[in-house]
Amino acid sequence: MEVQSRAPGKVILCGEHAVVHGSTAVAASINLCTNINFRPASAGSGDRLLELELKDTDIVLSWPTERLKEVFSEIGSPAPLSPQPCSPETLELIYGLYEEQKLPEAKAGLASGISAFIYLYTSIQGLKAGRVVVSSDLPLGGGLGSSASFCVSLCGALLAFSGAVGLQHEQNSWFKFGKNELELVNKWAFEGEKIIHGKPSGIDNTVSTFGNMIMFRSGELTQIEPNVPLRMLITNTKVERNTKALVAGVSARASRHPHAMASVFAAVDSISKELSEILQSPALDALSISAREDKIGELMEMNQGLLQCMGVSHASIEDVLRTTLKYNLISKLTGAGGGGCVLTLLPTSLSSEIVGKVMAELEPCGFQCFTTEVGGRGLEIFLSGSPPPPLIEHFDQRPR
Numbered sequence: 447m448e449v450q451s452r453a454p455g456k457v458i459l460c461g462e463h464a465v466v467h468g469s470t471a472v473a474a475s476i477n478l479c480t481n482i483n484f485r486p487a488s489a490g491s492g493d494r495l496l497e498l499e500l501k502d503t504d505i506v507l508s509w510p511t512e513r514l515k516e517v518f519s520e521i522g523s524p525a526p527l528s529p530q531p532c533s534p535e536t537l538e539l540i541y542g543l544y545e546e547q548k549l550p551e552a553k554a555g556l557a558s559g560i561s562a563f564i565y566l567y568t569s570i571q572g573l574k575a576g577r578v579v580v581s582s583d584l585p586l587g588g589g590l591g592s593s594a595s596f597c598v599s600l601c602g603a604l605l606a607f608s609g610a611v612g613l614q615h616e617q618n619s620w621f622k623f624g625k626n627e628l629e630l631v632n633k634w635a636f637e638g639e640k641i642i643h644g645k646p647s648g649i650d651n652t653v654s655t656f657g658n659m660i661m662f663r664s665g666e667l668t669q670i671e672p673n674v675p676l677r678m679l680i681t682n683t684k685v686e687r688n689t690k691a692l693v694a695g696v697s698a699r700a701s702r703h704p705h706a707m708a709s710v711f712a713a714v715d716s717i718s719k720e721l722s723e724i725l726q727s728p729a730l731d732a733l734s735i736s737a738r739e740d741k742i743g744e745l746m747e748m749n750q751g752l753l754q755c756m757g758v759s760h761a762s763i764e765d766v767l768r769t770t771l772k773y774n775l776i777s778k779l780t781g782a783g784g785g786g787c788v789l790t791l792l793p794t795s796l797s798s799e800i801v802g803k804v805m806a807e808l809e810p811c812g813f814q815c816f817t818t819e820v821g822g823r824g825l826e827i828f829l830s831g832s833p834p835p836p837l838i839e840h841f842d843q844r845p846r
């Protein structure tokens with residue numbers, strides 16, 4: 447038996463950071479995924495290793511299941527149906543397991559992702575042997591939600607083989623979970639995101655789980671049905687940054703200037719709400735489509751200004767903004783900022799020749815460009831081999 451899963455990355459069209467502080471944000475999935483392959487050890491095989499291969503970073507890690515049992519003996523059995531936060535004590539034990547792998551200092555940025563993996567695996571699968579292989583189409587730490595798609599894809603694969611969720615699917619073809627199962631995946635993935643981000647809003651794991659375009663506020667999502675497809679240019683500045691540090695930086699600014707920052711977050715809330723109305727408004731002819739795109743661009747421009755107020759822009763982002771503006775195109779950072787990726791709205795009337803010219807001007811600066819339509823699939827699963835085992839019986843609900 448083997449499970450494959452794929453969960454998409456995302457772009458935030460409006461509202462990153464402010465969404466952490468309760469404002470509305472608008473996000474959509476993109477057609478780049480994190481892929482997981484999970485092979486549980488077959489009964490009686492004698493396998494005694496939990497293995498994790500991270501293909502994007504050329505790392506293979508393994509822990510003997512005996513070692514996991516030693517470390518987690520006090521903690522209790524898995525409870526795949528009741529997602530719970532990782533306690534600081536458990537996180538410390540998990541960090542010890544990460545440190546035992548003695549990865550080079552240059553890979554230290556992966557510690558939180560590997561810790562999230564250990565927490566989610568042991569919570570959902572228990573201390574059983576198995577092999578998980580991860581590969582992603584997304585840049586890691588680029589603002590396109592690789593951390594959330596990693597957590598969503600992983601939880602999807604682990605839950606598919608936990609015996610804890612009912613599966614109605616065709617074998618040997620990609621299928622989607624039902625609503626309840628997706629909600630369970632989303633809750634677990636949020637716990638993983640907390641380990642990676644510190645204080646996530648939940649927008650990234652939600653859009654990766656459910657796909658499409660969503661409006662999100664304080665944990666609640668509303669599906670958006672855009673009336674015309676949105677085409678975007680994504681420019682990866684390749685400037686490395688860390689979401690956790692940027693989110694903490696905005697919170698620190700908010701506690702230094704609570705009134706001013708409350709106004710900034712309120713302005714973002716209004717922009718996101720207006721954006722979602724415009725996206726869903728009827729656009730019947732070329733003229734109204736172009737008027738609508740002008741408004742979307744203007745709102746993106748206003749949101750970028752407020753992101754600058756929050757202190758999360760970067761010289762590389764400003765370079766992209768200036769270059770695209772020469773072609774009358776509007777851009778904004780997407781995700782946590784501080785480098786990472788920039789979104790540029792490509793109006794329907796824009797010729798592919800102009801898009802080519804913009805890319806030709808950006809790429810020699812060391813940036814990587816690609817175009818995408820936004821709002822697509824969410825999490826998908828593929829099972830091969832014999833069916834999952836029956837429901838695990840005695841869930842231990844003790845807090846982990």
Ligand SMILES: Nc1ncnc2c1ncn2[C@@H]1O[C@H](COP(=O)(O)OP(=O)(O)O)[C@@H](O)[C@H]1O
Pocket residue numbers: 480500501502503555556557558559560580581582585586587588589590591592593594596642643687688689690781782
């Ligand atoms: N394919 C992957 N392999 C290993 N770690 C990953 C992978 N995808 C995400 N991660 C984890 O997520 C972190 C990046 O998350 P983050 O800083 O939130 O940026 P983003 O979500 O925008 O890509 C990485 O440093 C790593 O810990």
Ligand SMILES: C[C@@](O)(CCOP(=O)(O)O)CC(=O)O
Pocket residue numbers: 461462463464465466588589590591592593643645646647648649650689693780781782783
């Ligand atoms: C900055 C933030 O709004 C989005 C972060 O996205 P990313 O990890 O940079 O892809 C944080 C959050 O909403 O959890």
Ligand SMILES: [Mg+2]
Pocket residue numbers: 591592593594643650689
């Ligand atoms: Mg992230």
